[in-house]
Amino acid sequence: MKYTITGATxxxxxxxxNAMxxxxxxxxxxxxxxTLSKAAxxxxxxxxxxxxxYNDAASLTAVLRDSDVFIYVPSKSHDSFSRVTEFENVLQAATTAHVRHLLVMGFIADQVDNPFALSAFYGYVPRRLAASGLHYTIIRNALYADPLVPYLPELIERQNVIYPMADQALSFISQADSAAAxxxxxTTxxxxxxxxxxxxxxxxNYTMLELAAVLSRVSGQPIGYQPVSLQTFSDLYNQGNEGPMLASMYAGGARGLLDTVSDDYATIMGHPAQSLPDYLQTNYHG
Structure with missing residues (x-):
């Protein structure tokens, strides 16, 4: 068998x-x-x-040649147009390279009415795959729990979760659990x-008050919920010009579009995903 994985570093x-x-x-x-040096x-x-x-279909074709399973992890570009363009190159290469099956990463923010800047891409993926003639499977991730760990010291200092989510909930999965799935x-x-x-x-899933309570228990510090505006959130976290994209995601969340809960992980792995409190208690060492 030949398993090809992109975005491998x-x-x-x-x-x-590592899971494979x-x-x-x-x-x-x-x-x-x-970057080859990162994979030594x-x-x-x-x-x-x-x-x-990803912008060179010819070079992609050489890498994908005769792959039995191709696991496609999209790049980190911040707009749907760039990712759709990338995905078209990937599909062209996969077809030319005779890839037998694509396993593609998706995301729960793929609804037609979601204002998230990348929802158009994540909504495009299943529709385009269905029309591609290729064999494919999609795994949609919830929000990653992982960034909460390095973010927790800031939340302790602020004494509040500040996501502009109103009274809506967020659903999470850890990257380790996603990778295992x-x-x-x-391979199955x-x-x-x-x-x-x-x-x-x-x-x-967790409303922001529930999330704040979990973070308080894990850190041993009082953390409440005081949301900022979408524009303020965008301005606060605009490193690498990611602010507008992140704010648009929480705009979708505030409409109840990031609260999906599924038992698919247990179907795949035979046991539930690690809970958010367990994940944070295992990984936070403040």
């Missing part, structure tokens, strides 16, 4: 590689990376490493069903 991609390495021999893993340790483990450029689906023919869409979440 990114946050989720690296964890998928527990299930298949290293020489079956074919990794596409943007993976190459030393016996994995094939190639440089990729990707690896399990990729019964789960790698053509056209199947899985949604990965924990067993419950």
């Amino acid at each position: 990114g946050h989720l991609g690296r964890q998928i590689v 390495a527990k299930l298949v021999p290293a020489n079956e893993l074919n990794l596409g990376v943007h 340790a993976l190459k030393d483990q016996g994995m094939a490493i190639s440089a990729i450029d 990707f690896a399990k689906v990729a 023919p019964a789960l790698l069903a053509d056209g199947r869409i899985y949604t990965l979440t924990q067993q419950r």
Whole structure:
């Protein structure tokens, strides 16, 4: 078998590689990376490493050639047009390279009425795949729990969660749990069903008051909920010009479009995803 994974040195991609390495021999893993130097340790483990450029379908074709399963993790661009353009290049390369099955990362903010800046891309993916003639499976992630850990000291200082979410809830999954599910689906023919869409979440979602209560218990510090405006949130977190994109995500959340809860993780793995309190207690060492 040949498993190709793109974005293999990114946050989720690296964890998928680690999860896959527990299930298949290293020489079956074919990794596409943007910076070869970041993958030196993976190459030393016996994995094939190639440089990729999502904007160059020809170079992608060479990396994807005759892959049995291609796990596609999108780039981190901030607008749907860039990602759709990238995805078209990926599909062209996958078709030319005779990829047998695509396993594609999605996100729960893909509704037609969602103001999230990337919802158009995530809504485009399943529709475009359905028309592609390729065999595919999609795994939609909830919000990653991971950023809450480095964010917690700031929330302790502020004494408040500030997400502009009104009274609506957020649903989470850890990157480690997501990666484990990707690896399990990729290596289990019964789960790698053509056209199947899985949604990965924990067993419950959290309003901002509930999230604040969890963060308070984990940190031992009082944290409440005092939302800021969407514009203020955008201005506060505009590093790398991500502010408007992040604010648009919470605009969707404030409409109740980020509160999805699914039991698909348990279907895949045979047990529930790690809960948010357990994840935070395990990983926060303040």
